[in-house]
Amino acid sequence: MRVQVAIIGAGPAGLLLGALLHRAGIDAVLVEQRSAEYAPGRIRASVLEQTTVDLLDAAGVGERMHHEGLLHDGIELCFGGARHRIDLKKLTGGKHVMVYGQTEVTRDLMHARDAAGLKTIYEAEHVSLQDFDSARPRVRYQQAGATHEIECDFIAGCDGFHGVSRASVPASAIQIHEKVYPFGWLGLLSETPPVSHELIYSNHERGFALCSMRSLHRSRYYLQCPIDDKVEAWSDEAFWAELRRRLDPEAAESLVTGPSLEKSIAPLRSFVAEPMRFGRLFLAGDAAHIVPPTGAKGLNLAASDVGYLSRALAEFYAGSETGIAHYSDRCLRRIWKAERFSWWFTSLMHRFPETGAFGQKLQAAELDYLVHSTAASTALAENYVGLPLRD
Numbered sequence: 001m002r003v004q005v006a007i008i009g010a011g012p013a014g015l016l017l018g019a020l021l022h023r024a025g026i027d028a029v030l031v032e033q034r035s036a037e038y039a040p041g042r043i044r045a046s047v048l049e050q051t052t053v054d055l056l057d058a059a060g061v062g063e064r065m066h067h068e069g070l071l072h073d074g075i076e077l078c079f080g081g082a083r084h085r086i087d088l089k090k091l092t093g094g095k096h097v098m099v100y101g102q103t104e105v106t107r108d109l110m111h112a113r114d115a116a117g118l119k120t121i122y123e124a125e126h127v128s129l130q131d132f133d134s135a136r137p138r139v140r141y142q143q144a145g146a147t148h149e150i151e152c153d154f155i156a157g158c159d160g161f162h163g164v165s166r167a168s169v170p171a172s173a174i175q176i177h178e179k180v181y182p183f184g185w186l187g188l189l190s191e192t193p194p195v196s197h198e199l200i201y202s203n204h205e206r207g208f209a210l211c212s213m214r215s216l217h218r219s220r221y222y223l224q225c226p227i228d229d230k231v232e233a234w235s236d237e238a239f240w241a242e243l244r245r246r247l248d249p250e251a252a253e254s255l256v257t258g259p260s261l262e263k264s265i266a267p268l269r270s271f272v273a274e275p276m277r278f279g280r281l282f283l284a285g286d287a288a289h290i291v292p293p294t295g296a297k298g299l300n301l302a303a304s305d306v307g308y309l310s311r312a313l314a315e316f317y318a319g320s321e322t323g324i325a326h327y328s329d330r331c332l333r334r335i336w337k338a339e340r341f342s343w344w345f346t347s348l349m350h351r352f353p354e355t356g357a358f359g360q361k362l363q364a365a366e367l368d369y370l371v372h373s374t375a376a377s378t379a380l381a382e383n384y385v386g387l388p389l390r391d
């Protein structure tokens, strides 16, 4: 098979890149190791920045999101037994975020891909990347015991943190920056109305809690937990009781509980691999960087990476190499700002066993400053709604 772009991974980054390239008249194939049924089942992000909404619109897949997604004008910070609203809209001159689940984004992109008759190779085994330091890269994979090869002009490595693309780059050509946090997030999804119409981020002496949602009748809640905790050790009842303890009395009282549809523990990590271009291979999304989910930036960064990449490839086929030459620098400028924000918000909201009482006093002082200073609230708000895509 011969295509212009071979995309490794059919997560949000790969699927959105495929849709944007199709709109630009560029021929691409997606190579995914999992089945078509597996991908939309992954319960992950739900907060979309305006730049992500714009990219989904540009890809022609925004219709259901605008119909079913929830526009949020603010978030609430809970500490010291009370909630304090950060008015995102007022502080950013009218911006907001869209709450629409990653599962739904993935479904919309897969549906649009099928409707346009675009090719995705699912259940591809032993995917390997060849000759991406030359003008004729190739992707090899196995399916049903047979080996196949794709010839292409470029490879987009959109295969997540554990994928093959970053691992194919010689260690001497890549620099890794990493911070692993000493706790995880225990998440629970339930078919219950959200406790509040906006997200609640709670700093509590027992640990962080987040009240999030997927829709007006489906909620997603998280608790900070020890990194070595086992999900089997948490009954639904134990989860709800612990969540109540970490909320203000009014929220604890009005919380509607129900059986969990899904429960899982995710580790928290900050990670950047740079650069993001190696000859004719480009990394995008979680393949190149990870943020702790506190700032809701992971999916949004994946989207902005492929926004830059689709534009760079369109410029290449129109005769200019400027976009692909600057791809890595453009992405990393935005990524490091999101890394900083996600690290800061994580540090502010979680209990860090090693910092003790001094660290907790500093957190309390900063939270108090944050909600009473317009300058500090504005800095939080403009990072939360997402920094603009810059050239």
Ligand SMILES: Cc1cc2nc3c(=O)[nH]c(=O)nc-3n(C[C@H](O)[C@H](O)[C@H](O)COP(=O)(O)OP(=O)(O)OC[C@H]3O[C@@H](n4cnc5c(N)ncnc54)[C@H](O)[C@@H]3O)c2cc1C
Binding pocket: 008, 009, 010, 011, 012, 013, 014, 031, 032, 033, 034, 039, 043, 044, 045, 046, 047, 102, 124, 127, 158, 159, 160, 161, 162, 163, 164, 165, 265, 266, 284, 285, 286, 287, 293, 295, 296, 297, 298, 299, 300, 302
């Ligand atoms: C448990 C969890 C909770 C999260 N919660 C949030 C949140 O609340 N907010 C937020 O913004 N972000 C969150 N994130 C992050 C967000 O989900 C990711 O940033 C987003 O999924 C990145 O998309 P991606 O397409 O780059 O990578 P992925 O979604 O990881 O997709 C990569 C794709 O590549 C495929 N693949 C992997 N290896 C290969 C291979 N060798 N060959 C072919 N295909 C391969 C995978 O099967 C997958 O389909 C969370 C992540 C996790 C793990």
